[in-house]
Amino acid sequence: MTTALRDFIKNPTAAELELVARYGMQPEDARRERAFLAFAETGLPHRRMEGWKWTDFKAALKALETPAAASAKDPLPDDGALVFRFTPKGFEAPAKLPDGIRMVVQPGVQAFPGAEDVPMGALAAALAGGGKRPATLAFEITSSEAPRLHFVFEGAGEASFARIVFLVRSGASLTLTESYLGGAGLTASVLEFDLERGAKLNRTIFQRGGAGEALAVTGIAHLGAEAEMTQTTLAFGAKVARMETRVVHQASGSKLNLNAAYLSGKGFHADITTNVRHGAPSCVTRQLTKGAVLDGGTGVFQGKFFVPRKTGQHTDADMQHQALLLEDGAQVFAKPELEIYADDVECAHGNTCGALDDAQMFYLRQRGIPETQARAMLTEAFIAEALGMADEAVRDVLLAEAQNWLSS
Amino acid sequence: MRPMLKITDLSATVGEDSEAKTILNGLSLDVPAGEVHAIMGPNGAGKSTLSYVLTGRSGYEVTGGSATLNGEDILGMDPEERAAKGMFLSFQYPVEIPGVPVMTFVRTAMNAQRKARGEAEISAPDFIKKSRDVAKMLNLDAEMLKRPVNVGFSGGEKKRLEIYQMMMLEPKFLILDETDSGLDIDALKTVADGVNAMRDPSRGMLVITHYQRLLDYIKPDKVHVLAKGRIIKTGEADLALRLEKEGYDGVLGEAA
Numbered sequence: 001m002t003t004a005l006r007d008f009i010k011n012p013t014a015a016e017l018e019l020v021a022r023y024g025m026q027p028e029d030a031r032r033e034r035a036f037l038a039f040a041e042t043g044l045p046h047r048r049m050e051g052w053k054w055t056d057f058k059a060a061l062k063a064l065e066t067p068a069a070a071s072a073k074d075p076l077p078d079d080g081a082l083v084f085r086f087t088p089k090g091f092e093a094p095a096k097l098p099d100g101i102r103m104v105v106q107p108g109v110q111a112f113p114g115a116e117d118v119p120m121g122a123l124a125a126a127l128a129g130g131g132k133r134p135a136t137l138a139f140e141i142t143s144s145e146a147p148r149l150h151f152v153f154e155g156a157g158e159a160s161f162a163r164i165v166f167l168v169r170s171g172a173s174l175t176l177t178e179s180y181l182g183g184a185g186l187t188a189s190v191l192e193f194d195l196e197r198g199a200k201l202n203r204t205i206f207q208r209g210g211a212g213e214a215l216a217v218t219g220i221a222h223l224g225a226e227a228e229m230t231q232t233t234l235a236f237g238a239k240v241a242r243m244e245t246r247v248v249h250q251a252s253g254s255k256l257n258l259n260a261a262y263l264s265g266k267g268f269h270a271d272i273t274t275n276v277r278h279g280a281p282s283c284v285t286r287q288l289t290k291g292a293v294l295d296g297g298t299g300v301f302q303g304k305f306f307v308p309r310k311t312g313q314h315t316d317a318d319m320q321h322q323a324l325l326l327e328d329g330a331q332v333f334a335k336p337e338l339e340i341y342a343d344d345v346e347c348a349h350g351n352t353c354g355a356l357d358d359a360q361m362f363y364l365r366q367r368g369i370p371e372t373q374a375r376a377m378l379t380e381a382f383i384a385e386a387l388g389m390a391d392e393a394v395r396d397v398l399l400a401e402a403q404n405w406l407s408s
Numbered sequence: 409m410r411p412m413l414k415i416t417d418l419s420a421t422v423g424e425d426s427e428a429k430t431i432l433n434g435l436s437l438d439v440p441a442g443e444v445h446a447i448m449g450p451n452g453a454g455k456s457t458l459s460y461v462l463t464g465r466s467g468y469e470v471t472g473g474s475a476t477l478n479g480e481d482i483l484g485m486d487p488e489e490r491a492a493k494g495m496f497l498s499f500q501y502p503v504e505i506p507g508v509p510v511m512t513f514v515r516t517a518m519n520a521q522r523k524a525r526g527e528a529e530i531s532a533p534d535f536i537k538k539s540r541d542v543a544k545m546l547n548l549d550a551e552m553l554k555r556p557v558n559v560g561f562s563g564g565e566k567k568r569l570e571i572y573q574m575m576m577l578e579p580k581f582l583i584l585d586e587t588d589s590g591l592d593i594d595a596l597k598t599v600a601d602g603v604n605a606m607r608d609p610s611r612g613m614l615v616i617t618h619y620q621r622l623l624d625y626i627k628p629d630k631v632h633v634l635a636k637g638r639i640i641k642t643g644e645a646d647l648a649l650r651l652e653k654e655g656y657d658g659v660l661g662e663a664a
Contacts, residue, residue: 362465363503367513367573368491368521377516381507381556 008040015186016043018064022127022159031109032135036126038115045119054300054333055271057120060240061214064158064185069210071154071183075401076206076394081150081177084137088157088184091133100143100172106136110165112190114220118244121190121218128163128190138165141172144200148393149174153189154181162189166201170224173200175391180217182209182238190218195227197251203231204390206398209238211267216242223283225251232390233260234398236405237270237297244273249283258287261386263405264297264330271300278305278312278342285317290386292379292406295329302335303349309341319349324356324379376406410479411438412612413462413581418473419637420461428469431457433637435473439581442609446623447616448648449634450656455616456500458634459585463497464490477581491517492524494580498570498587505557510569511539513557514576521577542575546602563590571602582606582613588622600625620652635660 008023009016023036042049046058082101085092097103107129115122129135139149153160160183168174180187187209195201201221209215215238221229233243247256262270276285291299301321306312323332336351356378364374380403387398415437421428431454439445449455461468462475464487475483482490505513519529530538543550546568558566567587574582584603588596603613603626615626623631623645631647632639633656641647641659651659 357503358466359503360505362487363499363505364513364517365487366463366465366491366495366497366499367517367577368488368524369517370488370520370524371486373516373520374488377508377513378505381505384507 008036009043012043013058014063015061019123019127026127026130029109029135031111032126035109035112035115035122038112038122039119039126041116042119051273051302054298055240055242055269057214057216057240061186066156066158067183067185067210067212069182069212070156071181072208074152074154074179074181075397076150076177076179077397078150080393081148083150083152085152085154086133086160086162086189087155088160089131089133090155098147100141100146101149102140102142104138104140105134106138108135110136110138110163118190118218118220118246120188120216120242120244121220124161124188124190124216124218125163127159127161127188133162136163136165139167141166141168141174144171144173146172146174148391149176151176151178152181153179153187155183157184159186160184160188164189165192166194168193168195168199168201170196171198173202175202177204177391177394178206178217180205180207180209180215182213182215185213187213187215188218189216190220193219193221193229195221195223195229195254197225197227199224199227201229202391203229204394204398205231205233205235205243206394206401207233207235207237207241207243209236209241211239213238214240217244219245221245221247223247223249223251223254223256226253228255230257230389231259232387232398233272234387234401235260235262235270235272237262237264237268239267240269240271242271242273246275248277248279249285250279252280252282254280255284256286257389258285259386259389260289261383261402262289262291262299263383263402264291264293264299265405266294266296269298269300271302273300273302275304276306276317278307278315278317280311282314283316285319287319288386289321290383291321291323291332292326292383293323293330293332295327297330299323299332300334301332302337304337304339305347307338307340307342307345307347312340312342313344315342315345315347317345317347321351322382323353324382325353326356326375326379373407376403379406412441413437413439413475413477413614415475416473418461418475419471420457421469421471422457422467430471431637432461435634435638437632437639439612439614441612443629444607444613444615444626445630445632446628446648447614447632447634448618448620448651453634454637455634456585459497459583459616462583463487463495488520489524491579492521496574496577496579496582498567498574498582498584500586500589502558502566502570504559506559508557509555510553510557514539514573517573518577538576542572545605546572546575547598548572564592564595567591567599568595568602571599575602575606580611582611584613584615586616586618588617588619596622597625620648623648633659
């Protein structure tokens with residue numbers, strides 16, 4: 001058994017061997033195997049892979065270990081929300097859900113098309129489940145007034161995996177918040193969204209992890225006709241943290257707002273990677289990513305719009321990434337990509353990296369605002385724009401968290 | 409009487425080491441409390457440099473001389489310390505601060521200054537009342553004060569907002585750098601009214617301007633001519649009129 005498992009990944013690292021062993025302990029399941037094979041093709045993604053050259057999980061994650069730092073406290077409010085909690089060994093859900101939200105805890109693995117494009121998502125799908133944890137947690141949303149669903153990922157342990165699938169029915173809407181609070185050496189989750197005609201999704205991701213942790217959040221969404229998705233991410237990074245989102249506009253008239261802010265301090269790495277495919281005519285994408293990085297911190301932005309020749313006509317898409325290097329020694333890597341084959345489209349992008357404006361700093365200081373406070377004020381105002389579309393139940397909290405980081 | 413602002417033999421350069429260029433070259437000037445002094449001079453004379461050196465903008469290096477406010481050396485202080493001591497610069501080109509509403513900005517500045525002076529913060533109701541009074545006097549729309557600082561403001565609105573900040577912060581010493589530029593006559597009157605309302609026996613002002621026009625509305629006690637980094641002539645208010653008539657060349661020729 002061990003020898004056979006060893007063959008899954010070429011020249012496996014200690015961490016990869018442990019992942020293989022974990023896979024070996026899961027019940028046999030053909031779909032699980034396919035997901036794991038998709039991961040095993042490359043093993044933990046690394047710098048020699050296109051798309052991972054700045055975020056190297058293989059190098060960062062030597063072994064699966066419980067980190068020294070405990071989980072962060074969840075800043076997002078849970079009043080009025082239905083709370084679901086994933087820990088390395090456990091899973092909790094409300095005893096009863098209101099009409100309009102149906103939850104199915106599936107012991108088996110659901111098929112995962114496209115797994116080979118997202119190795120960390122494939123890993124999450126392959127290793128989710130075991131014990132009390134569902135292999136696939138599935139939701140069907142049929143109400144347009146369902147309460148917010150709040151997912152918390154926390155607790156000490158070597159690794160934590162989750163796979164959650166949402167089907168938002170025609171005309172229904174889902175407000176979803178996720179808090180990734182660290183505590184596990186490796187956290188990998190994959191969330192899939194299927195939005196039917198006119199369905200709405202507002203998703204907010206808060207991420208704060210320890211400096212010794214690795215984390216990958218993979219989101220995959222398919223938007224039906226006139227569906228609307230708004231996503232807001234606030235990431236503080238970890239040893240390596242990757243927030244990856246792939247969206248397909250698959251019927252005309254769908255709309256996507258894809259916003260993120262990353263704040264990386266010394267020893268932290270935050271990666272925002274997105275891929276949007278305009279697979280249907282007359283769809284709209286608005287993307288704004290803002291970053292602020294300190295000495296010894298790293299930010300990564302990779303954004304791609306793909307607009308096919310026939311199906312992508314009348315696309316209206318805009319991608320903006322703006323980063324502030326707050327100190328010498330801060331690093332930001334950015335790769336905005338527009339791949340456009342359709343000829344009747346409006347697509348724009350902008351990408352800037354720089355320091356705070358001297359003239360603005362002097363203006364604030366001349367009015368009596370001390371340097372550190374002036375810097376925090378300007379940076380906060382800069383970041384805030386990317387958080388403005390988060391659900392109002394959590395928007396102020398996100399801003400306050402960004403503020404705290406900037407003023408400490 | 410000891411002057412409020414005393415500048416003695418001040419020299420300053422701008423630019424990096426080998427490319428440093430001397431802009432102020434032995435400038436001396438005294439402004440007593442209660443007086444308004446105008447500084448006039450041709451382009452490139454060092455007028456804006458003087459305002460930046462006095463308020464501590466980076467990029468300028470003081471190479472000699474001194475500047476004191478009420479006897480305290482200000483040249484070694486950070487810009488925010490100078491502000492807390494009462495120095496205020498009305499910018500020639502007010503800076504846009506996206507995402508920071510005017511009220512938030514001014515209240516933060518006011519409380520930061522008060523904190524630096526060991527005073528209590530202003531309460532929200534007191535601040536709002538004061539803001540309302542000042543805005544009314546300057547014909548500023550309350551909605552404008554909720555918008556981000558200077559973003560999308562017209563030239564005249566920006567200058568009026570400078571005066572609003574000045575009246576809110578009640579500084580001890582004001583430097584108005586080309587406050588008249590970009591203003592039509594009505595806006596100029598409003599701005600001048602604001603400045604005149606700030607005239608006080610305990611307050612000094614330095615009005616930097618290109619043209620005599622502003623001085624029709626803000627009557628100076630003294631007029632200084634700045635050229636080649638130094639004050640080359642000082643006179644009463646009528647000197648401004650002579651400059652207007654004879655031009656800088658005429659007056660400079662006479663001085664040289």
